[in-house]
Amino acid sequence: MTLMETAARPEGGTLLEQFELGLDAPICLTWELTYSCNLSCAHCLSSSGRRDPRELTTEQCEAVIDELQRMQVFYVNIGGGEPTMRPDFWHLVEYAVAHQVGVKFSTNGVRITPERARWLASTDYVDVQISLDGATAEVNDRVRGPGSYATAINALRHLANEGFRDAKISVVCTRENIDQLDEFKAIADTYGATLRLTRLRPSGRGADVWDDLHPLPHQQRQLFDWLVAHGEDVLTGDSFFHLAGFGEKLPGLNLCGAGRVVCLIDPVGDVYACPFAIHDNFLAGNVLADGGFAKVWQESALFQDLRAPQTGGACSGCAHYDACRGGCMAAKFFTGLPLDGPDPECVEGYGESALAGPRSIPAASQDHSRDAPGRNAPVLLTLSRRDGVDAPPVSACAESPLAGFVPA
């Protein structure tokens, strides 16, 4: 590997400092296999729904796996869309495992039948992650759509019944489910699964609902305390390093790995800096057009740039900068905040004041949402009435001389 031939790379230092300078291959790669999805979650990171006709063919996917094997990428996180919608999905899982690339795949559970669960239980190196965004059907189905809670729980039950051990339950933490953390843990314990909590990102359709769904400041504290109390028992995918300013360090690397230790391959082979940054600004190249994944990872100008030393910008004077490193690049970008300023959910509150100021939210550069909402699409509306309205509005045609008169 010749990645660092031009860079005068310092020796020693902490592992974190080394990671910030990038690796020869990613540690953890997310690969979204399709934009097709049976659900239409309100906060979908990749604005999934419809398949893209340019999606990689089976042979092209196998070539990517061959390359990952050569690069010694030891495992990939496969997602989508709903990856199991691809007719060749199970074949690709088997192909990856046979080529020393372990697989963890994220699913809403729709294809996890008892037979499939039995097959999964019989394989090594395959890990299953079921998405669940509410510990009750009421909370979950509001954002993920009617019936999605039952689908996820059924999948967990099939896995447990067929002897699959230690499935993951992946929860996106929102304003509406922060109070359910103990209940999520109880569900995980019931099915012999491990709980994984991640951050709500304003990416994809998440941009449309982030203002209403992202945890409130006191909930961030509640979440942080819960995470500290549960330590290594709960996975976070290093999601919450922006909360490190609260004090104690959470388990994990606590660094933005974008283009340094992680990246995303999307269904058409585009390589983005991270799973939460599907936007032209973070597009490093394409595995088909730019000479393969290794070349994109090692040589793209964008990734070289992300691996260059960063300055704290507006945050450099903050006492917590060493802990949170300015937070999440994608969260800043998609809320229209400067990349060298505070995270929108900065624990010091600098994000809130930045959000209140002038900003322009970037337009999406891809959208695979369905054209028309499906039968099971979530509708994030609540029926209510305005305060202080105690009579019907007065029509312009009202003839009564007392129309609109309210006795004092």
Add this chain to the structure above:
Amino acid sequence: MLGEAWSLSPSVALRPEPFGALAYHFGNRRLTFLKRPQLVDVVRDLEQHRDVAAALDAAGVAEDQRPAYVAALRDLARADMIRPRQEATR
């Protein structure tokens, strides 16, 4: 440990990196970072040496560094990254 024969576990792969290497265990799926190129040399070549002390010498580990390297090797042993070697079977 210095006088014992060890080797890399059969299910572990080493991936060279600028800072040293990643060690991945396909069995227990643990990822470990070997932070010094010298430690990578030691771990990779354990099998070719009579004992751990010989492997350390071959990698040029200074005498006063030995305790730190032995501690690192013990950590790796706990994660099953390296295993005691059965001389009888060789």
